Amino acid sequence: MAEISPDTAAGLALLGQFSDPSFSSLLKWTFRNACGEDAKGKPQAMTALSDVKDLEGEDEIMIKSAHMALLTFIYEAAKTDMHPVQITSLLEDAKLPEGHIKAISGLFERCKPILRNVLSRNRISFPKLIDIEWRLDHQMRSRTLDQVREAVYLVRLKLKEPTGHEKLIEMTCNHSELADLHARLKNATLKVEKLIRGAKGK
Incomplete structure (x- = not known):
């Protein structure tokens, strides 16, 4: 069974404290920056936190902690080709609302091919x-x-x-x-x- 570190689990738990609009914006922002390209392989410019309007007024430290935890989680899930059932189980352990879990799982499945392609190009491999x-x-x-x-x-x-x-x-x-x-x-x-x-x- 896949596991995540306590720090990552704590950061993911913070996602449950955001309003639905803020969570949705944070989720899309994180996946956009994680992929770095669109479905056709065209590079996408990374966006800064200040450009995400729905996150205005939210605690910046909490946003960055949740962002890094989610980024770590989706990269690890993509690297290990994690099954949707495993993803759901880990997010449930982090006490996330059902709606948040479905949103993360759904977006991850759509973005997984791009994420795995990004990881395969950026990893250090030796003969x-x-x-x-x-x-x-x-x-x-x-x-x-x-x-x-x-x-x-x-x-x-x-x-x-x-x-x-x-x-x-x-x-x-x-x-x-x-x-x-x-x-x-x-x-x-x-x-x-x-x-x-x-x-x-x-």
Whole structure:
């Protein structure tokens, strides 16, 4: 079952304190700024709080708190492709009126394709390492009259881009450079494992 943070839940609960016209304006303003584009993918300029006339006279701190909570909620719901039943359940837990819940759920379903498109374009993605090959070669190096055979390693990395395309990265290195690369990768792996263990322990 999806969950939201206590801060987000508290901010969502504030939505129940607005009048119907103020809530409607806040809802549309938040979704407009969250999408950043219309249904055809055309960019939309973000609007400032001062431009939302129906919110005049409302407590500015309460507006911003509710706005940020709603923004966080709809981005998380879009990112996880949250089911309407889950959305309704979470909003009910935040003690929102039934009319507010229906309005948020309905607008979210209409805007979800745009929101997911915005998130897919703005997220930071890195290539995934899917294969590694290496082979030992030798290189002749001349030292005046003598020739020295030096071990050279050819390393080939196969990566998969977020788009699905694959690419190869090839490099050559000597024994000490390969040992240094191995040590750095091992150290990075240990740090990631430590972070994961720390996150699970919280």
